[in-house]
Amino acid sequence: MKKSLYLLAAGAAALTLTVPGMAIAGEAAGNDTLNVVVTDDASQFNPGVTNTYSDIMSLYQIYERLVYYIDGEPVPQLAESWEASEDKLTYMFHLRPDTYFQNGEKLTAEDVVYSINRRCEESPSTASKFASVTALDENTVEIKLTRICESIFSSLASPGMGILCKSYCEENGDDAFLKPNGSGAYQLKEWVKGSQIQFEAFENYGGGKAPIEYLNFNIITDSSTALISLENGENDFMLNLSASDFALVEGNEELTVQTAPSHSQAGLVLNVQNGVTADENVRKAIACAIDRDAVNVVGFDGTGTVATGSFEDFLYYDGEDYTYSYDPEKAKEYLAASEYAGSDITVTIKTSDNYGDIVPQVIQQNLAEIGITANIESMDIGSQSEDWLNGNFEIIYQAGSEITPDLSESLYSAYYSANVWSASAWSDGRYDGQLDAIMAETDTQKRTELCCSLLQEIMATANEIPLVVKSGNIVYRTGLQNTYVDPNGMFYCFKDFSWE
Amino acid sequence: MFSEMNKYIAKRLVMMIPIVLGVTFLVFFIMSLLPGDPGRMILGMGAKAEDVAAYNHRLGVDRPFLVRLVSYIGDLMHGDFGISYRSMRPVSEEIAACFPYTLKLAFAGSIVAYLIGIPLGLFSAIHQNSPLDFGGTFVSMLLASIPQFWLGLMMILLFSLHWKILPTSGIGSFRNYIMPVLVTALPEAAIMSRLTRTSMLDCISQDYVRTARAKGLPRAKVIWKHTFKNALLPIISTLITSFGVSLGGTVVVENIFSIPGIGNLLLTAIKAKDVPIVMACTILLSLIYCIFILLADIAVAGIDPRIRQIYLKKG
Numbered sequence: 111m112k113k114s115l116y117l118l119a120a121g122a123a124a125l126t127l128t129v130p131g132m133a134i135a136g137e138a139a140g141n142d143t144l145n146v147v148v149t150d151d152a153s154q155f156n157p158g159v160t161n162t163y164s165d166i167m168s169l170y171q172i173y174e175r176l177v178y179y180i181d182g183e184p185v186p187q188l189a190e191s192w193e194a195s196e197d198k199l200t201y202m203f204h205l206r207p208d209t210y211f212q213n214g215e216k217l218t219a220e221d222v223v224y225s226i227n228r229r230c231e232e233s234p235s236t237a238s239k240f241a242s243v244t245a246l247d248e249n250t251v252e253i254k255l256t257r258i259c260e261s262i263f264s265s266l267a268s269p270g271m272g273i274l275c276k277s278y279c280e281e282n283g284d285d286a287f288l289k290p291n292g293s294g295a296y297q298l299k300e301w302v303k304g305s306q307i308q309f310e311a312f313e314n315y316g317g318g319k320a321p322i323e324y325l326n327f328n329i330i331t332d333s334s335t336a337l338i339s340l341e342n343g344e345n346d347f348m349l350n351l352s353a354s355d356f357a358l359v360e361g362n363e364e365l366t367v368q369t370a371p372s373h374s375q376a377g378l379v380l381n382v383q384n385g386v387t388a389d390e391n392v393r394k395a396i397a398c399a400i401d402r403d404a405v406n407v408v409g410f411d412g413t414g415t416v417a418t419g420s421f422e423d424f425l426y427y428d429g430e431d432y433t434y435s436y437d438p439e440k441a442k443e444y445l446a447a448s449e450y451a452g453s454d455i456t457v458t459i460k461t462s463d464n465y466g467d468i469v470p471q472v473i474q475q476n477l478a479e480i481g482i483t484a485n486i487e488s489m490d491i492g493s494q495s496e497d498w499l500n501g502n503f504e505i506i507y508q509a510g511s512e513i514t515p516d517l518s519e520s521l522y523s524a525y526y527s528a529n530v531w532s533a534s535a536w537s538d539g540r541y542d543g544q545l546d547a548i549m550a551e552t553d554t555q556k557r558t559e560l561c562c563s564l565l566q567e568i569m570a571t572a573n574e575i576p577l578v579v580k581s582g583n584i585v586y587r588t589g590l591q592n593t594y595v596d597p598n599g600m601f602y603c604f605k606d607f608s609w610e
Numbered sequence: 611m612f613s614e615m616n617k618y619i620a621k622r623l624v625m626m627i628p629i630v631l632g633v634t635f636l637v638f639f640i641m642s643l644l645p646g647d648p649g650r651m652i653l654g655m656g657a658k659a660e661d662v663a664a665y666n667h668r669l670g671v672d673r674p675f676l677v678r679l680v681s682y683i684g685d686l687m688h689g690d691f692g693i694s695y696r697s698m699r700p701v702s703e704e705i706a707a708c709f710p711y712t713l714k715l716a717f718a719g720s721i722v723a724y725l726i727g728i729p730l731g732l733f734s735a736i737h738q739n740s741p742l743d744f745g746g747t748f749v750s751m752l753l754a755s756i757p758q759f760w761l762g763l764m765m766i767l768l769f770s771l772h773w774k775i776l777p778t779s780g781i782g783s784f785r786n787y788i789m790p791v792l793v794t795a796l797p798e799a800a801i802m803s804r805l806t807r808t809s810m811l812d813c814i815s816q817d818y819v820r821t822a823r824a825k826g827l828p829r830a831k832v833i834w835k836h837t838f839k840n841a842l843l844p845i846i847s848t849l850i851t852s853f854g855v856s857l858g859g860t861v862v863v864e865n866i867f868s869i870p871g872i873g874n875l876l877l878t879a880i881k882a883k884d885v886p887i888v889m890a891c892t893i894l895l896s897l898i899y900c901i902f903i904l905l906a907d908i909a910v911a912g913i914d915p916r917i918r919q920i921y922l923k924k925g
Contacts, residue, residue, distance in 0.1 A: 256773070331868050332867075
């Protein structure tokens with residue numbers, strides 16, 4: 111009897127495993143579904159909370175903003191059009207008429223005012239840009255700025271500026287962000303915490319119903335498992351594949367890899383205030399000693415491009431006048447001219463587990479060629495950030511993303527003496543005069559010229575050493591259309607994606 | 611006698627309070643030593659200093675250590691674990707959402723481990739020094755020494771990518787749990803098998819077993835009634851405590867198979883320096899572990915009158 115029970119159980123288990131009709135859970139369900147791999151879960155669906163990739167990507171589906179960005183330019187989303195006053199301190203936004211929230215309520219200018227004010231309460235730095243936000247009529251919003259600020263569009267396009275339904279939020283409090291109500295192309299269907307976020311296309315979406323009916327974010331925390339789930343057909347779309355995994359999917363005809371230059375750049379930050387790197391000649395020697403082609407090949411499997419612009423501004427300034435190309439002999443000359451000539455120089459490169467230590471190892475070898483001993487200290491991202499902020503470093507290796515499309519704004523926030531937050535900039539006010547002139551300039555072209563000129567001057571000091579602009583990528587099931595690679599690697603809206 | 615036992619249990623329960631408070635203090639202290647403030651970690655390096663300061667103020671982490679600790683313990687007494695720094699939702703809600711998955715995984719993993727480990731150990735002991743015993747020992751040592759992440763990835767490669775019969779991850783159905791349960795169970799089964807074998811061999815060499823054999827009892831009766839029953843004591847004790855350990859030890863498995871359990875929650879919270887979640891998970895797991903050790907002691911005392919007497923004398 112017992113034996114037959116065992117046999118029965120074994121048979122049932124084998125049947126469960128092998129019956130073809132029992133498809134793998136999460137397997138692509140056909141042309142009405144898109145399964146996306148995400149590496150983390152959402153915190154909630156609140157534009158004010160953007161801690162994870164899933165937070166940001168979910169917000170992009172559920173809520174709309176006034177504008178969004180394509181190729182570095184703001185384009186209409188909720189705002190059909192806009193105009194700026196001559197002094198560039200007042201903007202008028204005209205909303206798309208007949209736009210509805212997912213609960214059926216009509217979206218009005220009051221909702222926009224409520225959402226922006228709410229965001230300003232959460233973020234003092236955002237608030238500092240806005241003097242007032244007013245609803246002039248049902249479809250017109252007037253925004254007054256405290257100063258000329260071209261990054262206003264980037265602020266309005268950020269995930270935090272998703273437009274909320276005022277009455278719904280006031281009625282539901284915090285629960286409004288567990289059952290979100292936006293005007294975006296997808297509405298939340300179900301959130302299986304830690305496992306899956308399910309969306310369905312919003313029937314009355316103002317921009318036309320999305321071609322793909324169901325959108326699932328499947329949370330897979332382990333990158334190897336995530337890749338396998340794409341290869342075996344459980345998922346259809348994955349972003350930010352690591353360079354080392356490229357070879358694994360390139361030969362797979364069922365998958366397509368799409369790449370584009372990203373806004374993420376790897377580079378070194380040097381301390382200009384303390385230590386050996388406070389000597390400009392030492393910094394220049396380091397800049398000339400680094401073989402950035404080798405960094406690209408070894409550190410990024412050759413998928414990136416050699417960078418020339420600085421961290422803040424490489425998107426808008428190509429750094430064609432950047433003088434520190436790989437030249438070990440010149441590096442030695444700079445070293446000989448430094449106050450450390452003839453003495454042993456030892457520096458520490460601080461990296462974090464987020465960025466790895468392969469690139470620092472290449473740099474270590476490069477510096478050894480000119481007689482500088484480099485130690486590598488690997489730490490968690492929090493400790494690295496802390497050391498960076500406190501000036502407790504000589505060289506920091508980082509590979510961050512730049513998303514502020516305003517050259518003047520980023521220069522002002524990094525180099526104006528009152529704003530200097532890192533020892534990679536000077537706090538003696540040496541650039542304050544030029545920055546004051548830049549911020550007062552209303553002509554965009556002149557402003558950009560002034561910025562580039564100042565940037566060139568700063569970059570000549572080798573306070574930052576650009577290395578490689580990383581390549582952004584997505585991998586998807588062949589047949590998916592209207593895909594794009596977001597240069598920031600996370601701002602994806604799937605409303606225009608469709609299956610062949 | 612039962613009132614004596616109850617007194618002993620009550621005493622053990624009271625003893626858990628300083629243990630939990632000690633764990634609370636220790637974890638709180640260690641977390642406070644970690645560099646990087648939560649506001650900076652959550653908002654990122656690009657965030658303005660005033661935004662970071664405002665966020666930290668909102669979280670209350672800009673207060674002195676002792677103020678935060680006392681306030682935390684006070685809240686804890688009222689069953690309030692605080693608000694998660696990341697999600698800004700109550701920690702108890704986050705844990706309540708995750709715990710069932712860990713419980714399911716640990717329970718199923720332990721059951722499978724017992725079902726594999728105990729028979730394997732018995733078999734090895736009965737056939738001591740035979741090729742079958744060596745084979746069993748080899749398999750046990752192999753399973754015990756294979757890292758779980760490697761075993762998990764190999765299983766995914768085989769069952770999900772190559773044969774395409776099981777899903778790589780998720781919690782959608784029974785099939786999603788097959789690989790995680792096996793990866794949780796196999797190393798535990800190896801340990802259980804070794805323990806069962808050793809315990810059985812200890813009992814087999816006892817005089818009463820020899821006497822039973824000399825009396826001419828059938829081999830099966832000697833093994834099941836006289837040997838296995840007595841060998842069960844350490845097995846039961848390990849069985850119960852290992853379930854408690856499993857509840858806190860599924861971090862790797864949960865991460866590989868994306869199971870949204872306590873282990874995954876804890877790992878994410880540590881990375882984000884989400885102190886309230888780390889604190890709550892650690893306290894909860896230490897409490898669970900204490901409870902399971904107590905349960906193991908009670909079970910053993912219930913089975914073996916000699917041990918019961920020792921406990922009662924201590925009590």
